[in-house]
Amino acid sequence: MTRDTIRLAIDAMGGDEGPSMVVPGLQVALVRCPDLAFDLFGDKAAMERELASLPELAKVCTLHHSEVSIPMDAKPSQALRMGRRSSSMWQALDQVRSGGASAMVSAGNTGALMAMAKFCLRSMDGVARPALAAIWPTIRGESIVLDVGASIGVDTNNLVTHAILGAAMSRAVFGIETPRVALLNIGEEEVKGLEEVREAGQILRARNFPDMRYEGFVEGDDIGRGSADVIVTEGFSGNIALKTAEGTARQLAEYLRMSIGRTLRARLGYLLAKSAFTRLRDKMDPRKINGAVFLGLNGLVIKSHGGTDAEGFASAVELAHDMVRNELQRRIATDVAALKESQEFADAG
CATH class of the missing domain: 3.40.718.10 (Isopropylmalate Dehydrogenase)
Incomplete structure (x- = not known):
């Protein structure tokens, strides 16, 4: 060794x-x-x-x-x-x-x-609820989504902290110095969604954390588009989104398999486009991104x-x-300490 x-x-x-x-x-x-x-x-x-x-x-x-x-x-x-x-x-x-x-x-x-x-x-210290973060394949590459099942029901401060955790992971894993961070919501308008989500958005926008760029709210169909590098939600909705995406990927793969074997013309078409199908299979292969992280x-x-x-x-x-x-742990510890300090400063003010 x-x-x-x-x-x-x-x-x-x-x-x-x-x-x-x-x-x-x-x-x-x-x-x-x-x-x-x-x-x-x-x-x-x-x-x-x-x-x-x-x-x-x-x-x-x-x-x-x-x-x-x-x-x-x-x-x-x-x-x-x-x-x-x-x-x-x-x-x-x-x-x-x-x-x-x-x-x-x-x-x-x-x-x-x-x-x-x-x-x-x-x-x-400074993290009330750890989060389970998953790497999500998107049209633009990969994003981080958290929480995908560690905690059910979180408050405003939990969501803000999870944004900090996800941004630190994005910098460590993807090398993105200023990750784009968004909150998953039922609409992009600031007046929509749960109170905790709206308040978390206000805090992220007002404090303007230097190591991330807050993009506002995104909807479920924005995850696959890669509309943000980090998408923050609570564990119930995050886990449903993850399982839905996995199930949809398997469903599409089965549709393709059934369609390819249906006729001789379809089988010939598959042979001609085999390299494209191989790239699609690799992109949709859940084994390539297996592994969620407790942050x-x-x-x-x-x-x-x-x-x-x-x-x-x-x-x-x-x-x-x-x-x-x-050095993900060191990065997270530094960012969480900075968040805690900024919260104490805001409370003192």
């Missing part, structure tokens, strides 16, 4: 397939990011079986046996009772808390991961989709790698 090695804590028991998906995913990620090393938490015998045919990966893995794995259908409260201290999920989080790893990646139960992460890592905790936690495959899990690991390399 070199001093530039990035060590990640991995919940090897997360997802629908556990080590049989996670370990091959780590192999894919290691090829793309050879400066990675891993602490794997889970059933040691199962992890050793998967690593037996991957000697190069085995060299950079340290295995930690965990007695408990959290079921995908466990409620957060149940997961905390059964898995605190002894589960693969908790132990991977604790490795980040202790400084043994720079980030944690899990494809496990989302609610359980959020509950354990908040309990183990705690929220940053606002005292440690980096990346949530992979539970039903993904090795390629998708590798994308989540690569996202963790890039966030560590680009």
Whole structure:
């Protein structure tokens, strides 16, 4: 290992397939990011079986046996009772808390991961509610949408804080120095929407934060257009938007598949336009952008989709790698401290 090695804590028991998906995913990620090393938490015998045919990966893995794995259908409260201290999920989080790893990646139960992460890592000073941020493919490239399911029902200050968190992530992941930030609403007019959303918009416009450019309100169809680099909403609407987009992508892919095989002429047309269809498939492939990030905790936690495959899990690991390399935590801490200071100044005034 070199001093530039990035060590990640991995919940090897997360997802629908556990080590049989996670370990091959780590192999894919290691090829793309050879400066990675891993602490794997889970059933040691199962992890050793998967690593037996991957000697190069085995060299950079340290295995930690965990007695408990959290079921995908466990409620957060149940997961905390059964898995605190002894589960693969908790132990991977604790490795980040202790400084043994720079980030944690899990494809496990989302609610359980959020509950354990908040309990183990705690929220940053100045962040009342952490947010789950997703990278969203758009016509212009990619945007960040948050929150997509960590918190249901947020207030004005939560929305403002989430705008700060999303802007910091945009700078770290996309290299955008002054991200365009917008609030998701039912219309672009300032008089529309919930009171909390309108008030958050007024604060973002009035304070004119130097590290972002507030664009106002956007509607649901603006997300795919790339109308902003960061789109802020609360977890209920954000999760519905995310699941709707994923379902629509699968629906369109199925329509195309059915249409292509319907007639000989359609099949010939597919052969002539195969490269275009391949680019479309790659653009719509959810594995390419797999990995949502819990922002606002005292440690980096990346949530992979539970039903993904090795390629998708590798994308989540690569996202963790890039966030560590680009010092996302430091950037967020700086921005949240500045927000807190500006709020105290405004209250004093």
